[in-house]
Amino acid sequence: MALVVQKYGGTSVANAERIRAVAQRVVARKKAGDRLVVVLSARAGETDRLIQMGREIAPNPDPREMDVLLSTGEQVTIALFSMAVKDMGCNAVSMTGYQAGIITNRSYGQARIHWIETLPVMDQIQEDKIVVVAGFQGYDDEGNITTLGRGGSDTTAVALAAALGADMCEIYTDVEGVFTTDPNVYAKARKLEKVSYEEMLEMASMGAKVLHLRSVEFGMKYNVPIMVLSSFIDAPGTLVTKEDEEMEKVVVSGITYNKNEARITLTNVPDQPGMAARLFKAVSDAKVNIDLIVQGSGSIPGRANISFTVPRPDYEKTKAVAQRVAEEIDAGVVHSNPAIAKISVIGVGMRSHTGVASRMFDALAAENINIKMIATSEIKISCIIDEKYTELAVRVLHDTFELDKPPHERIKIRQEH
Amino acid sequence: MALVVQKYGGTSVANAERIRAVAQRVVARKKAGDRLVVVLSARAGETDRLIQMGREIAPNPDPREMDVLLSTGEQVTIALFSMAVKDMGCNAVSMTGYQAGIITNRSYGQARIHWIETLPVMDQIQEDKIVVVAGFQGYDDEGNITTLGRGGSDTTAVALAAALGADMCEIYTDVEGVFTTDPNVYAKARKLEKVSYEEMLEMASMGAKVLHLRSVEFGMKYNVPIMVLSSFIDAPGTLVTKEDEEMEKVVVSGITYNKNEARITLTNVPDQPGMAARLFKAVSDAKVNIDLIVQGSGSIPGRANISFTVPRPDYEKTKAVAQRVAEEIDAGVVHSNPAIAKISVIGVGMRSHTGVASRMFDALAAENINIKMIATSEIKISCIIDEKYTELAVRVLHDTFELDKPPHERIKIRQEH
Numbered sequence: 001m002a003l004v005v006q007k008y009g010g011t012s013v014a015n016a017e018r019i020r021a022v023a024q025r026v027v028a029r030k031k032a033g034d035r036l037v038v039v040l041s042a043r044a045g046e047t048d049r050l051i052q053m054g055r056e057i058a059p060n061p062d063p064r065e066m067d068v069l070l071s072t073g074e075q076v077t078i079a080l081f082s083m084a085v086k087d088m089g090c091n092a093v094s095m096t097g098y099q100a101g102i103i104t105n106r107s108y109g110q111a112r113i114h115w116i117e118t119l120p121v122m123d124q125i126q127e128d129k130i131v132v133v134a135g136f137q138g139y140d141d142e143g144n145i146t147t148l149g150r151g152g153s154d155t156t157a158v159a160l161a162a163a164l165g166a167d168m169c170e171i172y173t174d175v176e177g178v179f180t181t182d183p184n185v186y187a188k189a190r191k192l193e194k195v196s197y198e199e200m201l202e203m204a205s206m207g208a209k210v211l212h213l214r215s216v217e218f219g220m221k222y223n224v225p226i227m228v229l230s231s232f233i234d235a236p237g238t239l240v241t242k243e244d245e246e247m248e249k250v251v252v253s254g255i256t257y258n259k260n261e262a263r264i265t266l267t268n269v270p271d272q273p274g275m276a277a278r279l280f281k282a283v284s285d286a287k288v289n290i291d292l293i294v295q296g297s298g299s300i301p302g303r304a305n306i307s308f309t310v311p312r313p314d315y316e317k318t319k320a321v322a323q324r325v326a327e328e329i330d331a332g333v334v335h336s337n338p339a340i341a342k343i344s345v346i347g348v349g350m351r352s353h354t355g356v357a358s359r360m361f362d363a364l365a366a367e368n369i370n371i372k373m374i375a376t377s378e379i380k381i382s383c384i385i386d387e388k389y390t391e392l393a394v395r396v397l398h399d400t401f402e403l404d405k406p407p408h409e410r411i412k413i414r415q416e417h
Numbered sequence: 418m419a420l421v422v423q424k425y426g427g428t429s430v431a432n433a434e435r436i437r438a439v440a441q442r443v444v445a446r447k448k449a450g451d452r453l454v455v456v457l458s459a460r461a462g463e464t465d466r467l468i469q470m471g472r473e474i475a476p477n478p479d480p481r482e483m484d485v486l487l488s489t490g491e492q493v494t495i496a497l498f499s500m501a502v503k504d505m506g507c508n509a510v511s512m513t514g515y516q517a518g519i520i521t522n523r524s525y526g527q528a529r530i531h532w533i534e535t536l537p538v539m540d541q542i543q544e545d546k547i548v549v550v551a552g553f554q555g556y557d558d559e560g561n562i563t564t565l566g567r568g569g570s571d572t573t574a575v576a577l578a579a580a581l582g583a584d585m586c587e588i589y590t591d592v593e594g595v596f597t598t599d600p601n602v603y604a605k606a607r608k609l610e611k612v613s614y615e616e617m618l619e620m621a622s623m624g625a626k627v628l629h630l631r632s633v634e635f636g637m638k639y640n641v642p643i644m645v646l647s648s649f650i651d652a653p654g655t656l657v658t659k660e661d662e663e664m665e666k667v668v669v670s671g672i673t674y675n676k677n678e679a680r681i682t683l684t685n686v687p688d689q690p691g692m693a694a695r696l697f698k699a700v701s702d703a704k705v706n707i708d709l710i711v712q713g714s715g716s717i718p719g720r721a722n723i724s725f726t727v728p729r730p731d732y733e734k735t736k737a738v739a740q741r742v743a744e745e746i747d748a749g750v751v752h753s754n755p756a757i758a759k760i761s762v763i764g765v766g767m768r769s770h771t772g773v774a775s776r777m778f779d780a781l782a783a784e785n786i787n788i789k790m791i792a793t794s795e796i797k798i799s800c801i802i803d804e805k806y807t808e809l810a811v812r813v814l815h816d817t818f819e820l821d822k823p824p825h826e827r828i829k830i831r832q833e834h
């Protein structure tokens with residue numbers, strides 16, 4: 001009799017019909033013998049509706065009150081869902097973040113779970129009920145309602161699974177699992193059977209929207225097996241779990257892309273200590289997060305070009321900052337380009353295999369795709385390219401690493417130790 | 418520096434514009450020096466919307482989950498209202514029933530307040546905040562969310578005022594106060610300056626929709642002065658308070674009517690012990706509440722006619738029960754009439770004045786309005802008449818007792834001790 005935490009997202013509970021459909025699946029699973037905790041999001045569109053409602057009242061709604069407002073979205077869903085389950089003759093009980101003992105810090109709108117008082121949920125499980133918990137919300141040590149930020153219901157589910165010592169955390173979503181790349185970009189994308197926490201983290205931070213970043217961090221920290229599945233199709237999903245030998249043999253697990261960045265280059269920066277620091281302090285003061293940084297030689301001897309990328313919504317603001325700093329430090333012209341994309345090749349196998357980078361660069365070069373910046377980590381290589389080549393690059397790299405084939409059928413990459 | 422509990426109903430907070438308007442009044446009052454606790458209802462129509470949503474999921478939604486669902490209505494309002502107040506530069510904090518320490522029994526949908534843990538609200542008052550409390554909701558001793566039933570926000574406000582030892586509980590509504598009768602029926606209706614708890618109770622139970630019945634009971638029990646005022650018009654309201662000498666001099670305070678009853682008569686019931694008991698047990702088993710009962714002689718000697726009234730939605734059901742019982746006990750035909758009305762004359766002064774009943778009957782008779790049943794209490798006389806005469810009867814009685822004039826200008830009714 002396994003203890004399973006399941007999470008269903010907003011599209012899975014968007015209306016009465018879907019709520020009843022999910023309730024039916026859950027009831028069947030309960031009857032098959034598992035003990036279940038179900039974490040739910042607000043119905044699709046509800047959170048946006050509530051935010052809009054708040055903004056009609058005040059242009060900058062108070063963050064504490066915004067969380068009081070937003071948390072009603074999940075409360076509605078857990079009530080409706082529990083009604084549906086009970087109507088099917090199965091016992092259930094809804095629990096808000098408060099009732100489920102989910103204690104967070106006080107960062108309204110982006111709170112972090114501190115700990116979970118598991119007794120209330122455990123009591124209800126002991127009474128053989130399906131426990132239906134509101135995702136996305138918690139409360140601080142003074143009893144204020146908090147929310148975890150967009151996608152926070154994933155985190156609620158994984159954290160609850162960790163705290164309850166659940167055998168599995170199942171995340172039901174509108175995709176069938178984690179794919180080698182976005183199937184909308186390349187139909188040859190293959191669903192992964194397994195992926196490591198670290199790969200999933202890289203994919204999540206690269207813009208793959210399957211799992212909320214923090215939920216993967218939680219899973220990794222507490223070693224919770226996470227299964228990503230479709231709420232609509234009855235098919236095996238992707239298991240996110242700790243790295244094993246089998247995974248290490250797979251050199252490349254997936255290709256991701258991110259079109260939400262912009263690039264800025266300061267040319268001919270005087271090559272003196274503190275110049276880069278001055279630039280990045282100014283950008284940071286403007287509350288802009290920098291992703292990649294590359295420094296190279298400038299066209300004038302003794303001077304350097306510094307390129308960096310920022311989120312695209314911060315592009316204009318950052319350009320102005322860069323322009324100001326360039327004048328102050330007597331650098332050359334500022335180049336900028338909002339139409340770039342970041343293509344990344346991810347795989348834990350890269351730790352023990354080389355040759356991945358050169359195959360990536362070769363494949364892009366063969367298509368005349370110019371690489372503007374490169375960044376690497378232990379399990380990832382990212383290239384900045386012109387945005388218009390994004391889909392082409394994804395397809396080429398997918399083919400190059402034969403990701404459409406099962407791992408054991410792929411041609412071995414030269415291994416160097 | 419008075420401590421005042423204010424309550425605003427659903428129409429007062431129906432949309433962003435009205436929420437801001439109420440917030441403005443509250444902020445002005447705070448700046449004038451009072452300490453304020455504001456109790457809010459769900460926005461007009463919201464509770465019905467949520468009930469509808471629940472019924473789409475299950476024909477008989479689980480009561481516990483219905484309360485989880487319904488309580489979101491007030492939570493949305495307190496969040497929006499607190500945002501508005503803070504946006505106007507005044508400090509405020511919203512509190513759900515749980516956060517405000519409102520502890521009830523577990524009668525979901527019609528819970529009764531057991532006690533209020535005042536410390537959380539007092540703490541916020543000490544910090545000089547406007548405390549914005551969700552009406553209509555509480556929680557039981559196991560932390561389940563409960564609701565108090567329709568109109569329950571009035572009860573929240575009066576109970577909070579009692580628990581906090583507030584100087585006044587102000588109920589803002591869409592009428593200007595308590596009137597001598599329904600101003601929609603008779604334009605000569607006069608706003609009462611003061612009315613006693615007992616009169617208000619009779620008026621509330623007779624269908625006057627100004628105050629929730631239980632809130633008046635609370636006010637009477639804990640002697641909380643309740644002021645009923647308009648949210649939209651800046652005018653003095655009606656003070657509901659304990660009976661004083663001045664009130665006793667006023668013989669009749671108001672005329673109420675109730676069109677929501679139906680009458681059933683069993684004719685020629687055998688005049689043997691247990692016949693009436695058998696009838697009323699059968700009606701009670703059908704979960705129908707009986708209001709008035711009158712027994713008189715039947716057309717056959719030794720037999721009796723028994724008439725009683727029930728809520729109109731229960732009319733058909735009760736008629737069938739009565740028909741069955743009539744056959745079982747060998748009574749005569751069953752007469753029934755769903756088109757009746759109950760007209761009541763209310764006043765604490767009746768305790769020390771007689772002649773009210775005869776003036777009432779005379780006035781109705783003068784208009785050829787036939788009285789079908791009569792019931793009296795210490796401070797009330799009710800007559801059942803044909804529904805079509807309702808408005809005429811209200812106007813005639815209002816004129817008879819000169820309720821359009823201030824009390825001291827009315828002609829004295831003969832006083833008998």
